[in-house]
Amino acid sequence: MTGEALARAIAAELVREGFPRVPAQILLQLMVEPTGTATAAGLADSLGLSPAAVSGGIKYLDVLGFIRIDTVPGSRRHAYSLPAVPWYSSTLMQDRYGPLRALIDAGLADVEAGPARERLSEMSDFFRFLQGEMPRLWERWRASRPADEA
Structure with missing residues (x-):
C-alpha cells in the first residue's frame, strides 16, 4: 500500500x-x-x-x-x-475542557437539585479530571519516546 x-x-x-x-x-x-x-x-x-x-x-x-x-x-x-508537536500529541497539551467546565460550573447554581443537576455536575467533574490527567499523559508519552525524539 x-x-x-x-x-x-x-x-x-x-x-x-x-x-x-x-x-x-x-x-x-x-x-x-x-x-x-x-x-x-x-x-x-x-x-x-x-x-x-x-x-x-x-x-x-x-x-x-x-x-x-x-x-x-x-x-x-x-x-x-x-x-512541530504532532497533532495527535498536541491534543493532550491543549485545555479543550476548561471553558466548557467553567460554563457548566457557572450555570449549575441555577439548575434545581435532581437528576439533571447531578448529570451536569458529573460532566463537569469528568472534564476537571481530564484537564488534570492530560498533562500527565503528555509526559508519559514523551518519556516513552526515544531520547532523540523527546
Whole structure:
C-alpha cells in the first residue's frame, strides 16, 4: 500500500469515527507529503477538492491546532504544514475542557437539585479530571519516546 493509499484509508476511518471528511483528508495528505507542507492549490489538486472546501478544512484544522499556517516567501500565498508537536500529541497539551467546565460550573447554581443537576455536575467533574490527567499523559508519552525524539 502506498503512503497516499494509507492516508486515504486512515482519513476514511477518521470520518467513520466522526471527524469531518475534508479536514481528515487534508490532515492525512499533509502527513504523507514528502515535505510535510502544501499550499491550498496543491491540496485541492491532490485531493480533488474545491478551493472553498480546502479553505473550510484548513480553518477547522487551524482551530484545533492540528496544522501550522505560514506565508510562502515572496508571495501572499499560504503554506500549510504539520506543527512541530504532532497533532495527535498536541491534543493532550491543549485545555479543550476548561471553558466548557467553567460554563457548566457557572450555570449549575441555577439548575434545581435532581437528576439533571447531578448529570451536569458529573460532566463537569469528568472534564476537571481530564484537564488534570492530560498533562500527565503528555509526559508519559514523551518519556516513552526515544531520547532523540523527546
